[in-house]
Amino acid sequence: xxxxxxxxxxxxxxxxxxxxxxxxxxxxxxxxxxxxxxxxxxxxxxxxxxxxxxxxxxxxxxxxxxxxxxxxxxxxxxxxxxxxxxxxxxxxxxxxxxxxxxxxxxxxxxxxxxxxxxxxxxxxxxxxxxxxxxxxxxxxxxxxxxxxxxxxxxxxxxxxxxxxxxxxxxxxxxxxxxxxxxxxxxxxxxxxxxxxxxxxxxxxxxxxxxxxxxxxxxxxxxxxxxxxxxxxxxxxxxxxxxxxxxxxxxxxxxxxxxxxxxxxxxxxxxxxxxxxxxxxxxxxxxxxxxxxxxxxxxxxxxxxxxxxxxxxxxxxxxxxxxxxxxxxxxxxxxxxxxxxxxxxxxxxxxxxxxxxxxxxxxxxxxxxxxxxxxxxx
Amino acid sequence: xxxxxxxxxxxxxxxxxxxxxxxxxxxxxxxxxxxxxxxxxxxxxxxxxxxxxxxxxxxxxxxxxxxxxxxxxxxxxxxxxxxxxxxxxxxxxxxxxxxxxxxxxxxxxxxxxxxxxxxxxxxxxxxxxxxxxxxxxxxxxxxxxxxxxxxxxxxxxxxxxxxxx
Numbered sequence: 001x002x003x004x005x006x007x008x009x010x011x012x013x014x015x016x017x018x019x020x021x022x023x024x025x026x027x028x029x030x031x032x033x034x035x036x037x038x039x040x041x042x043x044x045x046x047x048x049x050x051x052x053x054x055x056x057x058x059x060x061x062x063x064x065x066x067x068x069x070x071x072x073x074x075x076x077x078x079x080x081x082x083x084x085x086x087x088x089x090x091x092x093x094x095x096x097x098x099x100x101x102x103x104x105x106x107x108x109x110x111x112x113x114x115x116x117x118x119x120x121x122x123x124x125x126x127x128x129x130x131x132x133x134x135x136x137x138x139x140x141x142x143x144x145x146x147x148x149x150x151x152x153x154x155x156x157x158x159x160x161x162x163x164x165x166x167x168x169x170x171x172x173x174x175x176x177x178x179x180x181x182x183x184x185x186x187x188x189x190x191x192x193x194x195x196x197x198x199x200x201x202x203x204x205x206x207x208x209x210x211x212x213x214x215x216x217x218x219x220x221x222x223x224x225x226x227x228x229x230x231x232x233x234x235x236x237x238x239x240x241x242x243x244x245x246x247x248x249x250x251x252x253x254x255x256x257x258x259x260x261x262x263x264x265x266x267x268x269x270x271x272x273x274x275x276x277x278x279x280x281x282x283x284x285x286x287x288x289x290x291x292x293x294x295x296x297x298x299x300x301x302x303x304x305x306x307x308x309x310x311x312x313x314x315x316x317x318x319x320x321x322x323x324x325x326x327x328x329x330x331x332x333x334x335x336x337x338x339x340x341x342x343x344x345x346x347x348x349x350x351x352x353x354x355x356x357x358x359x360x361x362x363x364x365x366x367x368x369x370x371x372x373x374x375x376x377x
Numbered sequence: 378x379x380x381x382x383x384x385x386x387x388x389x390x391x392x393x394x395x396x397x398x399x400x401x402x403x404x405x406x407x408x409x410x411x412x413x414x415x416x417x418x419x420x421x422x423x424x425x426x427x428x429x430x431x432x433x434x435x436x437x438x439x440x441x442x443x444x445x446x447x448x449x450x451x452x453x454x455x456x457x458x459x460x461x462x463x464x465x466x467x468x469x470x471x472x473x474x475x476x477x478x479x480x481x482x483x484x485x486x487x488x489x490x491x492x493x494x495x496x497x498x499x500x501x502x503x504x505x506x507x508x509x510x511x512x513x514x515x516x517x518x519x520x521x522x523x524x525x526x527x528x529x530x531x532x533x534x535x536x537x538x539x540x541x542x
Contacts, residue, residue, distance in 0.1 A: 157427065175413065204380040205387075
C-alpha cells in the first residue's frame with residue numbers, strides 16, 4: 001500500500017496495518033505543500049512535511065536587482081502581509097546605506113505593519129474556521145478584513161502587494177483625514193473582534209475539538225526553535241517588538257500575550273489576542289505620531305552600500321521575520337537571506353501530529369500559522 | 378461555563394448577527410471610492426502623494442523621452458517600452474514615449490517615482506481586462522486619455538454595523 005515516493009522520502013514500512021497518505025500538494029487543506037502521513041486506522045503514526053512546491057528563488061533574484069527594484073518582488077511570498085516582509089529588508093538596507101529615517105515615517109511604518117497584521121491574521125482565522133467546518137468563522141473574518149484592507153488601500157494605493165516600505169521611509173504620506181477614518185474603523189474592528197469570542201473562542205464545540213490536541217510543551221517549543229504565536233502559545237514570553245524593539249516600538253506600550261497550554265486552542269487564540277493588541281498599538285501610534293515632517297529620505301539613483309553585512313528582524317503575523325543582507329560595494333546586494341517564521345514552525349509538525357487522529361490533522365496543521373509560499377520563498 | 382450555556386451563547390451571537398450589516402459590494406453597479414485621483418509623485422520633495430495605483434496617465438506635453446521610467450521597470454516587470462510617437466515636441470527631441478504592457482505590469486508605481494518631470498501618474502482605473510493580449514499594450518496616445526470612472530461607494534459605520542453604502 002506504500003505510495004511511490006521520490007528518493008530520500010521513502011518512509012519506513014512498519015507492518016501491513018500502516019497506510020501512507022499524501023495530503024497535498026493540491027489538497028485544498030494543505031496549501032501548496034505535501035504532508036506524507038502514515039496512519040494506523042485513523043491514528044497518525046508519522047508525518048513528514050514536504051515543502052518546496054512554490055519555491056520561486058526570491059533570494060537569488062535579489063542578487064541581480066538593486067536595492068529599490070528588489071521591493072516589488074521581495075513582498076511576493078506573503079502578498080497580504082507585504083509590509084511586514086519588507087520591513088526587515090528596509091531596516092537592513094537603511095543601516096547599510098546609512099540612512100536616517102524621520103520620526104513620522106517610523107510611526108507610519110508601525111501603523112502600516114500593524115494594519116497588515118489584521119489582513120494576514122483575519123485571512124488565517126477565516127481559513128482556520130473553514131478547516132474546522134465552522135463556516136460562520138470563515139464569513140465573519142473574511143468580511144471584517146475589508147476594514148483593514150480599505151485602510152491600507154487608502155494609505156498605500158493597493159489592496160495587496162502594497163510596495164509601500166522603501167529603504168529610507170515609506171513611499172507616500174498619509175492621505176488627508178486618514179487619522180480619523182483609521183481610528184473609526186479600528187474601533188469598530190475591535191468591537192467585531194471581541195464578538196468572535198462567543199461564537200468561536202468560547203464555543204464548547206471548538207474547545208472540545210482543539211483543546212489538548214497537538215500539545216507542544218514549553219521545552220519542545222524552545223528546543224525546536226519555533227517562533228511567533230506558536231512559541232507564545234507554549235508559554236514563552238518572546239516577541240521581537242518588545243525584546244528587540246525596532247523603529248518606535250520602544251516608545252509604545254506593547255503587551256505580549258502568553259498562553260500556557262501549547263495546544264491547538266491556545267495556538268489559535270494567540271493571533272486573535274495579538275490582533276486586539278494591534279488595535280491598541282495603532283491607537284497609540286496615531287496619537288504619538290508627529291503631525292508633520294517628511295516621510296522619505298531622498299535617495300541617489302542606484303545607491304551603493306559598503307563592504308558590510310547586516311541582520312535585522314521584526315515580528316510578523318507568523319513570528320520573527322529576519323533579513324540578512326550582505327553588501328559588496330555594488331548597487332545590488334551580494335546576498336539576501338530571509339529567515340521566515342513559517343519555515344521555522346514547520347519542524348514541529350511531525351512531533352505534534354504523531355498519535356493524533358487523522359481528523360485532527362487540519363486543526364493542528366493550520367494552528368501552526370504556516371504559510372507555504374513564505375516558507376518556500 | 379457549562380457546555381449548554383456556551384452553545385446557547387454561540388447561537389445567540391449568531392442570531393444577533395442577522396441584524397448586523399455586512400459588506401457586500403454590488404460590483405459592476407457600485408464601485409469603491411479611492412483617495413484622490415491616483416498615486417502621484419513629487420520629484421522636488423521625493424515623496425509620493427497617496428492614491429490608488431491603477432492604470433497610468435501620460436502627459437505628452439511634459440514627457441521628455443528620458444527613459445527613466447523604462448529603466449525603473451527593468452528587473453521589476455519590464456512592462457515599459459519606449460516607442461516613437463508621431464508628435465513633435467521641443468523638449469522631446471527623439472519623439473519617444475513610454476508604452477506600457479498591462480499584461481506584465483505589477484502596479485508597483487516605481488516608474489512614477491522615477492519620473493522627474495511630473496509626466497507619469499497613476500489613475501483610479503483598474504478595469505483593464507481584454508480579450509486579446511495585444512489589447513493590453515497601451516500606446517502613448519491611449520495613456521494620454523484621462524479615464525472616466527464613477528467610484529462613489531465608501532465604508533459607512535453606524536450603530537447597526539459597517540457596510541458599503
